[in-house]
Amino acid sequence: MKRVFRRVVKLFRQVGVAGRAELQAFARRGKLRRHAVLYESFAGNGVLCNPEAIFREVLRSSDLAELRHVWALNSLSEHSEVQQEFAENPRVRFVRRRSLAYFRALATSKYLVNNATFPAEFSKRSGQIYLNTWHGTPLKRMGYDMPNGALDSANTLRNFVAADFLLSQNSFMTEQMYEKAYKLRGVFRGLVIEEGYPRVDRQFLNEREAAEARSRLADDGIDLGNRTVILFAPTWKGTDFSSPADDAGDLFAQA
Known part of the structure; x- marks a missing residue:
């Protein structure tokens, strides 16, 4: 078994986007873990922003004690402090973004929370629930309002359309970003939650x-x-x- 796993790891390191998509498709054959939550913030740049606020609140909620939490980090060695903080908590673990463990968690966790976008290889499977919180009210041009916006925004738009819930700070963000800049009006079939940001709630x-x-x-x-x-x-x-x-x-x- 170890020999097979080593061969898979070697193959994974050699393949490009198409190959990783195939491995992601293979991981999707795994059973959906109904108590697992995968969090990602700024492409794995840390335990940060809205996903962090949600994670800490859910973790300390006694009525949600059955949940298991997985954080995606772009480098495990560079984020040792937060790993040490939860080293004694069996409900929390960390995976390196775009690793085999990451794609397995992405394919089998029932709940997905991100403040940006999952990679192009991601494809939400039936039964998964995806909350995209984004990371701020846009006071700049975004999406289709940018030069080459249709091409450059492709993966962001894919993530938004795949999401079950989009978090919005206010009506300005809902209208200017989601509905206009990313042209989701009449397209998005999920629910826009216009209730402010969890990361702001943590300041009170x-x-x-x-x-x-x-x-x-x-x-x-x-x-x-x-x-x-x-x-x-x-x-x-x-x-x-x-x-x-x-x-x-x-x-x-x-x-």
């Missing part, structure tokens, strides 16, 4: 949580006293996602 703390946060800051030498804390978190980091171009001076000036 109750009195106990606020006291704990202040205590942790005090332990680190930051005594807030009765001062109000305002979070300033601009999202523009330049044109290269993997190499942020933030300038501390500019950020202080904006604040």
Whole structure:
């Protein structure tokens, strides 16, 4: 059995998109795991954004204790801290994005949560439930509004059409992004949930949580006293996602 598996791994490393699609199709023959949830954020760039907020809330919900959680990361070695956080939790595991384990989880997890897009090899199977949360209100051109939009947006559109639920922060996002930029009006057969973002909900703390946060800051030498804390978190980091171009001076000036 190990010899066969090694041969499959070797083959997987050699094949391109078409070959990976075949392996994904093979993985789809596996039984659907009705208690499994696969999360992915920014193409595996971390445990982040709306999928993270949903994951942490579901994980601590006693009435959802039967669920098993799988996170897709683009590099397991670069995300050791979050893996260590859940190392003792048998309900949580991590897979490397685009690995055999990843495609197996993608093909057999009943629930799929993503804030961007699954790769081109992905094809949702009957019985799977896909929630696409996206990752922000678009104040820029997207989709078909961009040059070469029809071609460049192909996989994004595939993911949106495949989704059972699309999350929207507000009516502006629903109309300008989903309905117009991606031309989903009259096409999307799922449900647009216009209820705001889970990642924003995480910023609101109750009195106990606020006291704990202040205590942790005090332990680190930051005594807030009765001062109000305002979070300033601009999202523009330049044109290269993997190499942020933030300038501390500019950020202080904006604040």
